[in-house]
Amino acid sequence: MDVLLPRTLEEALEMKAAHPQTVPLAGGTDLMVDLNFGRLRPPSILDVSRLPELRVLSREDGHCFLGAGVPYSRITAELGEFRPLAQASRSVGSPQIRNRGTVGGNLGTASPAGDILPVLAVYQAEVDLVRPGDTRALAWDRFLLGPKRTAIAPDELIAGVRWKVFRGTGSFSKIGTRNAMVIAVASLCLVLDEDARQVRAALGSCGPTILRAAAAEDYLTAELRRAGSWDDPACRLGQPVIDAFAERVADAARPIDDVRGTAAYRRHGLRVLARRALAWALEDRRQGR
């Protein structure tokens, strides 16, 4: 097995075009597991971990761009203001994994348990895909097609993700059966977008891919409007509204029983997380956090 070592993105794209079967390796924290378990036998590996173009973090025109090769430890250190993103990054693996693992790799693997993916879903992020002489941007849900399936073409690489920065509170939470280094049994990302006056919620590990809880989002967006809460964060929502939101979040799940958890527990857990996440978001905006 050959290892291709490009120095620039351009070189990498040429190599990828010339060897469409080659598999990109960023942190290797998913890929090496597949290799070790014999699930993958690529003719060659394309090491994209040294490409400076993929390690970019930038902000322009009210957007944030996060390079595909930025590891989680850098996200938690440098993007703390995007709280759900930082919380999701901190929940990934162990310190070693967070030093190596990247958002590009999380997208490339496209697991329904990828912890960054629900965050990208509520950020309505776009995935930048590059090929020699060309770039295209795909909405997160046009990129993620199903469990471990994406819309990437054989001659493309993921350059990074981009989202519109908005004001608002929110959080990412993940349930696992141990207190660290665990694959999500269920996860929830919730944001209250004050600019768009919209609630967005996404679920991980509760279906074949990341799910947005559309009915829950619409319900709560409307309830916040009805309560006048978008204008006045001090307005409180009644417990019945919080419960009804949580119920709708749980209903959005399409969970299964597997080794990591039961479908019944996943639904139950989502209901609890939704109640808590909403209470935190409301409390944080009241406090102006």
Added chain:
Amino acid sequence: MTAIRPRAGIGGVGESAPRVDGLPKVKGEFEYASDLRREGMLWGETLRSPHPSARIRSIDVSQAAVRPGVRAVLVAADVPGRPRFGLDVKDQPVLAAEVVRYAGEPVAVVAADSQEAARQAIRAIAVDYEVLQPLTDMEAALHPDAPRVHPGGNVVRDVRILHGDPDAAAEVWVEGYYETGMQDQAPLGPEAGLAVPAVDGGVDLHVATQWLHADHEQIAPCLGLPEEKVRLHLSGVGGAFGAREDVSMQIHACLLALRTGRPVKMAYSRPESFSGHVHRHPSRIWMRHGARRDGTLVVVHARLLIDGGAYTSTSPAVIGNATTFAAGPYDVPNASLHGTAVFTNNPPCGAMRGFGAVQACFAYEAQMDRLAAALYMDPLALRLKNAMRPGTVMPTGQVVGGSAPVRKLIQGCAAMPLPPEEAAGGRDPIRLPGGAGNTSRGEGLARGAGYAVGFKNLAYSEGFDDSSQAWVRLSRDGQGAMAEVKTAAVEVGQGLDTIVAQIVRSELGVERVVQLPPDTAIGSAGSSSASRQTMMTGGAVQLACQAVRAELEARAGHHEVPDLIEFLDSPIEAVRTFHHRPTRALDGTGQGEPHVAFAFGAARAVVEVDRDLGLVRVVQLAVAQDVGRALNPQSVLGQIEGGSAQGLGFALMEEIDLAGGLVRNASFTDYLLPTTLDMPPVVSLLVEEPEPGMPFGAKGVGEPSTVVVPAAVVAALRAATGRALSRAPVKPDDLVGLRTFPGYRPPP
């Protein structure tokens, strides 16, 4: 200058001498079996059955044999000697011939130039299986119409113990039904070894094992070689915990090396390792306790069922332990204890730290809490009232001899400081149940504490003489006096090599101790199991040292001299064997004197539970342990902490998930072990009451914490949630009430 003078500060007995293997291990310089390498060596790989029960119609190796780099492909017919192996009962095929009895059973082995080539060759072997309906339920195995896993039926061993009057009347009764899961030892070093063919037609096997001589005794007959032509050499062992008691790749590597005339290395991958060794027996336990209103225990009825899986392994001894310990470390005048180990088509189960005592403790300690509740009595007071002591007659009729400081342990454990209360709000969520998952700001938080007391036998039981031999040589060179020691005892990470050096330093008064590599050229040391090596090999080393010293003192004419080194013109050597006191097997009613000695332990767990999500943070474990005498206090604390971690894992997360005989989580992605965020600080108390007949009064210390911690953690969870929690590991579903188990049901 190294003199011969017993003195403090030279790293002798009782000091926390630094580990002799510590630095190389920390620096990554220690050679584990998986690091073994030889010029021109081949790689061996194993084809395993994907079916838990099947008949082999045919095996076609022709495609595999012609692949590039393939040097040998062996099936059952290629085994030159005895076709089966096993620790005691030789019922396990070296390679399956006609039937496979569990998923993962070896069917063929390949040697090739590279591991990759060997793996591809394995895939090219075509086996035609007639798939049979597997027997995977341990209760179903007892049914007369159940399919027979072996021609002799499905009962591996049935143990009945009748004591006093089992029909004795009691004033208060409690009954319970309990289950425990299949835990894996999960040693970080998977099975590995290197077989090197020798010029004499024999073979030298370098291997990570727990007992060189038990391997040796099983390997040679299967190879069709006389014992002296098979030589075993210990390689670096990356943890064992019982997983290396049974033979894994040993015979296969030797067969391939002898066939090809080349060194052959085999090193299992992590998923394969789950098939490569036995596991902790899952259990189902029914118990009824009867007591007087004042809390005095009157009678215990217990029915224990354990799943031995497809082959015998150590199941007979494990059910022997579970049954003889079923009444707990208490004075119980009347009992009827009935244990059965059965065969199924699940993966074989055998030795794991705690060895039958863990399952029993989980049940009897839950019963003690239930009884305390029924009596409106403090659970510790109930335990203190009934605690075993020297002279207590156990249900087997064995009188507890030696030290048995059970009351001291209970009181000492309860007296250790509790962790401070912490406010729920305002914490970093990483310090709440759910940890790094950020699931809580303190909502649903409840704290609970629970206790458990338990015990474990030390060394082998029921009439077994697991002696150990040691060779010691004292000599002098330009740097002064030096002692060399050789045994066949295995350092599995428990710290044995350090203890041996300490004993030599104390007995001979020399600082410089050189340990020769363990192999089968010396007599057996017995297994690094059953918490026995410090006592047994430690005992042999002590005897050999004493013999050497006696000779030296004789040379000195028994005069007081400042330094005996001047009498060491020629070296002195001695070989000695240490035997523990004899034990007696159980008779038809379970009476006998089965155990050598006991180590007791008491644990307190303090937990926090997120009652809405069913997530857990263990806040503190407090363990009081009966250690006889701590020969290396730091090492003892290490054993207590490690054993506690393994117990915590058993209580909360570690379980091999089986579906129809297939392992669904054969990787560390889904077989979860506790991380540093799951494992709390452990506070320990060492109770030192010397054990007669053992070197320096030491007791083995490896297992008691693993025995008591699971029961204590689950007791604490019960206290925090008010739920019955009759199964370990406890799942989030149990803690939020999505899954419940029967409180009691009639035993089979």
